[in-house]
Amino acid sequence: MHSGLTLQHILEALPGWVFVLNTREEHLLINAGFAQALKLHPTDLLGQRSQDLNLEFHLQVPSQPATQSGFGPLLKKALKDQKNLVQQLNLSIHQQGQPLxxxxxxxxxxxxGGPQGEHVLFYLQKQQHWDLRGLDHSRSILLQQIVDMSSSLIFAKDREGRFTLANRAFAEAYGTTPEQLLGKTDLDFQKDLKQIEKYREADLHVIENRIPMVIQEETVTDLEGNRRFLTTSKQFLNTPEHMEEVLGIATDITVLKQTREELLASEERYRELYLQASKLLERSKADLARTQALYRVSEALQEARTLQNLLDRICEIVAQAVSARWCSVFKLNHEERRVEAGAIRSRNASSLQMVEFEELMDGLAGWVIQEQSPAFSPKGIPDPRESLEVQAKRIQQKVGSVIVVPLNAPDRPLAMGTLTALNHLDDPDFSQEDLELMKAIASQVSVALTQRELLDRIEHMAFHDALTNLPNRLLFQDRLGQSLAQARRKQSRIAVLFIDLDGFKQVNDSLGHHVGDLLLQAVSERWKERIRESDTLARMSGDEFAIVLNDVLDVQSVERVAGEFLELVRKPFLLEGHEVHITASVGISIYPDDAADQHALLIHADHTMYQIKSNQKNDVFRRS
Incomplete structure (x- = not known):
């Protein structure tokens, strides 16, 4: 069987210990290096917890006396905070009480995230070996992707102050990219010479004394004068090839600092207004409430686990902060012209109905989305930016003042959604302060939605084939594991089909790889229409596909389904003016008839498929 480059292959290539734990602390993936350190075979750990194998891990932070047992606390903290953790550890390994x-x-x-739910990837490196530049190209790409997923700012410098490592978050603080940072110094990207000198003194102090340092607050000012505040931990880094470097891990506290300053300023205004005149007291309270609203929005962005939960909480916060009768927020899919997600909240008023995409675009929201600018519409005055139908509906529902602000995303011609506050005709108009607060909230929500889209795309790319958009080998194995677990509980049968296209190489050689790619996509589309929602169709590699059929009745029904898939392939394909004819060979493996575990099922299906391919091809393996 042909095998492509899998995640397991890449993990094996990494110079260190790599393993993945789920919330039950069971090992989902493990590389050979970690298994060797435990004096076990990698398969011994899959699906097992460390305590099941009498393994004990004692973890201690060098600067702290306390010792924690196992990786459970780190796993829980990473899942709770939904942030990457980077930590120096003294790790002691024992098995059955004996030190390893x-x-x-x-x-x-x-x-x-993934099809099995939340889990955590652990990457352990002996600190003297931590050096991204020493990796070959494929491993460097994977490690850079892992580092780039961190919201922390990660970098490394040599004794001359040249950057040897930088992740995406750190580069963005300088207004550049990780690739442009490497080999250069702070002088190339900052103009605050005094601050650069402070960096230099701190870096040399860490390198010369080989001790860690924590800088509670320092600034980064790029060449355009944009300033950000950081809390930075610097540690001595030493490798065989690159001696005496400093590793920095920083947290951007700009928003926190700005919000704290805004709160202090608001409180100061409150005290001054209280002394000057009691009639200004309510205004000061309103300012404080708005600041607290921004805090609540920040908390919602951090804590909300689902998009719907986030939109619901934003509506509640905005309705309270600007005293709105109604609040709505919508995330739109412009390509499919539909509302992808939305929420509407009412405060002491009858509920509004969820709005469809076309009606939304006919109203004030449509103008805001097109112009990517906020809009304020006072009560009692028809707004020409709305259609006549929307104006009539607004009068019918007795909607008064309206504020609509866009949820903008960088480099997009249209806003990806809107945040709206509405009042009743009997209520006063919204104020300019209300508009400014909603703009600030929309800005935070826009960033959060953009980040969620990026993470969703990364997860999809990790588990799907780029050409056909089918599940890849990794996701197929996960789905097969779930199907086996369900079959054992229900005492039912499942079937695994391995399908290999006959003569696919000839298509590539005669018509070109472009037509070959089109053929793979066309075959996938035909099979997608046949596959049941409960089953899984995946592209394993090259011209090999695999299918999991759940709840099968008998061998004959499986063979009949396999025959249908073959028949779909036998029909000619018209690709760029070429009529392409192709066949396929199918191998079948049934649980529990042929094998009782995942590995054996895959081997049996692969073997039967090659029996067919080596004999007559264009057929299904049938039992005698």
């Missing part, structure tokens, strides 16, 4: 070794490691815990 002690190690000083740099540990990265990366929270991931």
């Amino acid at each position: 070794g002690e190690h000083h490691v740099l540990c990265m815990a990366v929270p991931l």
